[in-house]
Amino acid sequence: MAILFVSHFIDQVFAIADRMTVLRNGKLVGEHLTSEITPVELVTEMIGKELAALDEAPRQSEVDGPVLLATDGLARAGGIEPFSLTIRRGEVTGLAGLLGSGRTELARLLFGADHADAGSVDIDGERVQLRSPRAAMSHDIAFCSENRKTEGLIADLTIRENIALAMQAGRGWLRPISRRRQLELAARYIEALDIRPADPEAVVGTLSGGNQQKVLLARWLATKPRLLILDEPTRGIDIGAKAEIQRLVATLSEDGTAVLFVSAELEEVLRLSHHVVVLRDRRVVAQLPNQGLTSEHIMATIADGGRS
Structure with a gap:
């Protein structure tokens, strides 16, 4: 039995899927075996640009305001x-x-x-x-x-x-x-x-x-x-x-x-x-x-x- 799994949660996709099909703006932009692509590469392909910011923690270390x-x-x-x-x-x-x-x-x-x-x-x-x-x-x-x-x-x-x-x-x-x-x-x-x-x-x-x-x-x-x-x-x-x-x-x-x-x-x-x-x-x-x-x-x- 084949299963088509659709999710916004990248970690779920990597945990469940054997193969990925990437769509952007209604068009097919890539097909990959899960073992052959990283989460960052997948996200970059999904949005069409580099997204290094996802790996960064933008918050300040601490806040001491009133x-x-x-x-x-x-x-x-x-x-x-x-x-x-x-x-x-x-x-x-x-x-x-x-x-x-x-x-x-x-x-x-x-x-x-x-x-x-x-x-x-x-x-x-x-x-x-x-x-x-x-x-x-x-x-x-x-x-x-x-x-x-x-x-x-x-x-x-x-x-x-x-x-x-x-x-x-x-x-x-x-x-x-x-x-x-x-x-x-x-x-x-x-x-x-x-x-x-x-x-x-x-x-x-x-x-x-x-x-x-x-x-x-x-x-x-x-x-x-x-x-x-x-x-x-x-x-x-x-x-x-x-x-x-x-x-x-x-x-x-x-x-x-x-x-x-x-x-x-x-x-x-x-x-x-x-x-x-x-x-x-x-x-x-x-x-x-x-x-x-x-x-x-x-x-x-x-x-x-x-x-x-």
């Missing part, structure tokens, strides 16, 4: 057990854990998408109530959901309209953003994020997954957040777009933006994060500085529930 957000015993019954977390300006905090571990539930609490029923949140040392996304946005918190098609983008609207949505919601619908201002925003982020096609009137539903993700990122970057929560921002997108988003996270960190980065790919979390919060069974079991940290260490921490 505390932006701190939680104390924050929890939601049935969602996540009480946890205390500190996020500093310019810091990338990675959330690692298996499916159902509580990563998304933690992220949604910090954006007010779900209501906490215990604990507290301080921003800039002041106690705040994050009872809704609008409340979180008023404190310059932005959230890119893992479900970009159902909770993020509006497929029937244009790139321009989608990018302007969060800014419009923040200022209220009685103060509409002019079409000229919307076009200026769209042009800026189309260029900055290399969104294709570079047409602000293109309908978002016609874009590739990677370009849709960039439009969602552009929407929140336009609000100039101090904390950007990214839940699986590279899931289901091509390797080139993934690398661009990873570089963007590193750049935002260098510019002082705090990032909460959620990903099922441990290597991605390790590449970008200054410290890693490990979750299991809807509770935080460890908070580890990313200094010599490995995916094997994180998996061991998940397995033993942080007891080691």
Whole structure:
């Protein structure tokens, strides 16, 4: 029996496949035996250019900026057990854990998408109530959901309209953003994020997954957040777009933006994060500085529930 295996996860392809067929822009660009090609060579062929950046860790070694957000015993019954977390300006905090571990539930609490029923949140040392996304946005918190098609983008609207949505919601619908201002925003982020096609009137539903993700990122970057929560921002997108988003996270960190980065790919979390919060069974079991940290260490921490 022959099996055709399609995946965005390069390590899975190398683990399972005997032979690879590489497509780019709808055309066949190569066929190889798995034993005769390296991951870097495969990625280069997939995107049509060298991608040495994938082998680099773009994050700074550590961040010692002022505390932006701190939680104390924050929890939601049935969602996540009480946890205390500190996020500093310019810091990338990675959330690692298996499916159902509580990563998304933690992220949604910090954006007010779900209501906490215990604990507290301080921003800039002041106690705040994050009872809704609008409340979180008023404190310059932005959230890119893992479900970009159902909770993020509006497929029937244009790139321009989608990018302007969060800014419009923040200022209220009685103060509409002019079409000229919307076009200026769209042009800026189309260029900055290399969104294709570079047409602000293109309908978002016609874009590739990677370009849709960039439009969602552009929407929140336009609000100039101090904390950007990214839940699986590279899931289901091509390797080139993934690398661009990873570089963007590193750049935002260098510019002082705090990032909460959620990903099922441990290597991605390790590449970008200054410290890693490990979750299991809807509770935080460890908070580890990313200094010599490995995916094997994180998996061991998940397995033993942080007891080691």
